[in-house]
Amino acid sequence: MARYNPPEQPAILQVFDIACLVGAIFLALWFPLYMGWAGVSKSITKIDNPTWELLHQTPAQVEQWTKLGKDVSAAHDIIQNRYNYTIDWTQLLIMVVVLVGYFIFLFRASEREYRDVIDEKFNQK
Template identity: 40%
Template sequence: MTKQYEPPKQSWFGQIFDSLFVLALVYLSLMLPLLFKTKEAASAAAGAAAEVVKPTWESLQLSPVVQEQWEKLGYDAEKAAALINTRFDYTIDPTWLAITAVVLIGYFVFMLKVSDKEYREVIAEKFGK
């Protein structure tokens, strides 16, 4: 049987520090995308400012049934137009897509490689070399 690894005993301060460290990392990653969102919101606001024509039910060209359902939901033509005219932009930036793919695949490869090395230590201690 392989010699058993005896881990050090962690102090109370160390335990508290480690718990808080992980939490700090979580909050940081929650906040990070906000930096990008501020820029996106500014450009969206500039685009919205250009559209000033007041819509009507006729200009929205909805069928009577669809218009009735909007009205049942408490919407007038102006409020409905704000939702109807909102469009997502699915333009793909190949560079960002490639970076994201590399980071994602790299993360799993790194994790599997390191895990395998650690797992061999576990198996060696448990079953012997």
């Protein structure tokens, strides 16, 4: 195999490549925010007329809440805001497929490119 000589890339195409990449970066980071997917799966279980006892806080804990400037109702919104860890199996499956597929493509395509590199570096001198 002959030594590979890459074509010269015109300046305008270089700029275009960079624009595409930056565009993709912004899309990947900003799109989930925009779609509201980025939100955490947390929700508040409301307690009417909360008291420290209903919120299961010990006297020592109440003292710290007070020092931090939070009264019962402010603390209520923090304490009752809980994660929901029920597993959505379809979503998990999609994630696993995407992740595993990505890594397989990554290593296989890299391997192919790597063979060319080694071949040109070591077999053509």
